[in-house]
Amino acid sequence: MTVxxxxxxxxxxxxxxxxxxxxxxxxAVTGTGAxxxxxxxxxxxxxxxxxxxxxxxxxxxxxEPDEESIRLSRQYSLDPRLVxxxxxxxxxxxxxxxxxxxxMKHGTLLPNAGIDESNAPxxxxxxxxxxxxxxxxxxxxxxxxxxxxxxxxxxxxSRTHPMRVGCSGVAIGCAGITPVIDARGRRDLxxxxxxxxxxxxxxxxxxxxxxxxxxxxxxxxCALIRGLDIPVTDTCGIETIxxxxxLFMGLLRExxx
Numbered sequence: 321m322t323v324x325x326x327x328x329x330x331x332x333x334x335x336x337x338x339x340x341x342x343x344x345x346x347x348a349v350t351g352t353g354a355x356x357x358x359x360x361x362x363x364x365x366x367x368x369x370x371x372x373x374x375x376x377x378x379x380x381x382x383x384e385p386d387e388e389s390i391r392l393s394r395q396y397s398l399d400p401r402l403v404x405x406x407x408x409x410x411x412x413x414x415x416x417x418x419x420x421x422x423x424m425k426h427g428t429l430l431p432n433a434g435i436d437e438s439n440a441p442x443x444x445x446x447x448x449x450x451x452x453x454x455x456x457x458x459x460x461x462x463x464x465x466x467x468x469x470x471x472x473x474x475x476x477x478s479r480t481h482p483m484r485v486g487c488s489g490v491a492i493g494c495a496g497i498t499p500v501i502d503a504r505g506r507r508d509l510x511x512x513x514x515x516x517x518x519x520x521x522x523x524x525x526x527x528x529x530x531x532x533x534x535x536x537x538x539x540x541x542c543a544l545i546r547g548l549d550i551p552v553t554d555t556c557g558i559e560t561i562x563x564x565x566x567l568f569m570g571l572l573r574e575x576x577x
Contacts, residue, residue: 452493
């Protein structure tokens with residue numbers, strides 16, 4: 321089956337604390353070639369836009385780092401106030417390199433617990449949304465209520481990959497579409513059965529959206545993907561695995577023994 325799809329970047333005004341994100345996107349999509357939300361569309365929204373609208377931006381002024389945060393800041397060349405924020409946002413600090421702490425949060429490994437200084441107001445940092453799946457579901461239902469369109473919603477972040485230069489998109493929240501397609505049991509070109517292959521559909525869509533969304537001053541925190549022919553349901557939630565099943569966490573745990 322061949323699927324032809326189109327990715328539309330959605331430019332918005334500067335999103336501020338308490339903004340009506342659904343309303344902003346409904347208005348903004350009219351200025352794109354997509355014109356409106358339609359059944360089957362998939363909307364990708366940058367996590368910073370969601371955190372800002374939900375009021376999760378953290379001002380660094382007034383944060384008092386404790387002794388452990390000061391120690392880690394010296395070890396990894398970070399602002400101790402930022403380290404304090406990272407530790408409070410993390411489920412676990414796994415390690416780090418100068419400028420970054422490697423953390424466990426929401427069942428995934430990520431730098432600095434996903435806290436972002438870019439595209440946050442001066443003197444502030446933007447943490448990940450508290451409940452990315454919930455944020456995606458609320459946005460999905462609000463767009464459906466106002467427009468009648470059944471759309472899937474992905475909350476996206478950008479991540480690096482081991483031993484690679486550059487970032488790509490990753491879905492941290494998802495509603496309306498199945499985030500992973502299970503290919504186990506299918507056959508490859510030579511008839512061999514697949515035993516472990518699962519396609520990270522939501523992550524792949526997030527990466528496609530990142531091409532038009534950008535990482536700097538594009539003012540394009542969202543993208544609409546049309547033509548994927550993915551059924552939109554009330555499915556909600558990103559799938560994660562336990563740290564004991566993760567190749568990278570397994571190596572890190574082994575190193576610490």
